[in-house]
Amino acid sequence: MKRRDFIRNGLLATPALQLAAKSALAQSLGASTQAPLRIEVSASAAGTPLDHYWSRCVAAGRANEGLRGNWQEQLKMTVDACGFRYLRFHGLFHDDMFVYHEKDGKPIYNWQYIDDLYDRMLARGIRPFVEMTFFPKDISRDNGGLCWWNAHSTPPRDFTRWKEVIEHFVHHCIERYGAQEVRAWYFEIWNEPNLEGFWRGTKQQFFEMYKTISLAIKAIDPKLWIGGPSTSSFHPDEAVYERLKARKNISAADFIGVESKAPWMEEFLAYCETENLPLDFVSSHPYPTSYPIDSTGNQLEVSRPVTSTQEDILWLRKAMAKTRYKDAEIHLTEWSSSPSIQDFTRDYPQEATFIVKVNLDCIGLAQSLAYWTFTDIFEEAGAADTVFNGGFGLVNFQGIAKPGFHAYRMLHGLGDTELHREEGCIVTRHSKSGSLSILLYHYPPEVIGAVPIAKKSREIPERTLATGRPRKVDLQLRGLPPGARYVVETLDADHGFAFRSWQEMGSPEPPTREQEALLRQKAMATAKEHIEVGGDGTLRWAEAIEPWAVVAIHPE
Secondary structure, rough: OOOOOOOOOOEEEEEHHHHHHHHHHHHHHHHHHOOEEEEEEEEEOOOEEEOHHOOOOOEEEEEEHHHHHHHHHHHHHHHHHHHHOOOOOOOOOOOOOOOOOOEEEEEEOHHHHHHHHHHHHHHHHEEEEOOOOOOOOOOOOOOOEEEEOOOOOOOOOOHHHHHHHHHHHHHHHHHHHHHHOOOOOOOOOOOOOOOOOOOOOOHHHHHHHHHHHHHHHHHHHOOOOEEEEEOOEEEOOOHHHHHHHOOOOOOOOHHOOOOEEEOOOOHHHHHEEEOOOOOOEEEEEEOOOOOOOOOOEEOOEEEEEEHHHHHHHHHHHHHHOOOOOOOOEEEEEOOOOOOOOOOOOHHHHHHHHHHHHHHHHHHOOOEEEEOOOOOOOOOEEEEEOOOOOOOOOOOOOOOEOOHHHHHHHHHHHOOOOOEEEEOOOEEEEOOOOEEEEEEEEOOOOOEEEEEOOOOOOOOOHHHHHOOOOEEEEEEEEEEOOOOOOEEEEEEEEEOOOOOHHHHOOOOOOOOOOOHHHHHHHHHHHEEEEEEEEEOOOOOOEEEEEOOOOEEEEOOO
């Protein structure tokens, strides 16, 4: 994750890139000029394979939280509905997992907690995306202090004992689960070393650790997948911040045409190349935020343009293309609308629309874009005080689905062949059945940025939810079996919006057991209507979609 004092390095976009970005945004601005969405597609049209990269990986808080019953229940709920295949979290080697300690100067290893967690994950059908953090206290040179649970992030004077911990861990995993299974996992070295707190060493020390650990793992089995550097956020050149300092009001519009880059990334790639190191995948966290300081001296957290995730990945691909690692996989192992621990926008439908838009925009650019996180059972800053607190999760602490949960569920329902895609729509075909699945969304063009951050109150998400005008959709899908029945499912401000249902029952803190059960039902109550393919083999649907709505059309 994320947060405070960022290393702000980057480069300005070229004039050509600035012009192209401004032109693209200009074409979409202004609800009064937004054209109706008219889609005509044949079910037999040639298509292209569609990789459900959005379902490849999802994230969670820390390993020890995964030992709880409600965490496991919510994992099953999200895996079953959203199809996630890998899970990444912090703290696998933290003290509360009891992996390593020393007695009389001798190392003691204990794999029981990791075994229990991994066994349960694999039984749910989801594999580990292994984030190798944090140091056990008998290896690190600090007294903890990161998060309330005191993670240790100061590197030791040398990495010998840490290397031995990792070697024992990998050998144990292979012995327990088999080499073929473990070769399907990903091993990511550390988390956000560019952020003070997550790494209390130097950049060079991190590079040296990557070298030590990556070579050690490859020596055990060269077919194991190694990657990093897992750096956080993308930032523009310092000159951009200097230019903005004279302003009090800074918004996403100020970042149109401004190219950002991942801290440490270019140096890391160069180091790996110089040292001839293995790098099977490159990882980073492209949160769509920036951190300028305004004219009053306040550091802000500002949403960048909604196109920023796509632009960040394109920058990363360009940086990799200059190296021998140009064909390495790209895994964005943390991502959401903001990196703030509390952001009330995440309880609202606009989070779902943002998820759908960005994931469809970025098709073909990466192997995963892992949402941070699947659950509000998350304790970096301790427990939240309220039921709907703007937490990271797709599901809240009580197991009540938020709109973002439906976004991933609907994305998962798409077919494996893409037939048509444009702003606001994708049409897909299921190769086995020949049936079609369609996803429509309305991200209002008035909102230039990623959905605005709301850390202090719900005023901003309420105002954002009220922004925009309906967009007409005229959908005609030809070549389908006459009489075939389809379901039109709508997520919007009136359906599948659990927070609003909670407000309507008086915002109980906490809800009773009966109220919790009712909220779980309300959370899943998207609007549904049934339509039928006409006698001419055409499925027709013509409606106006409300701003921030997401509509899935799929076989009955």
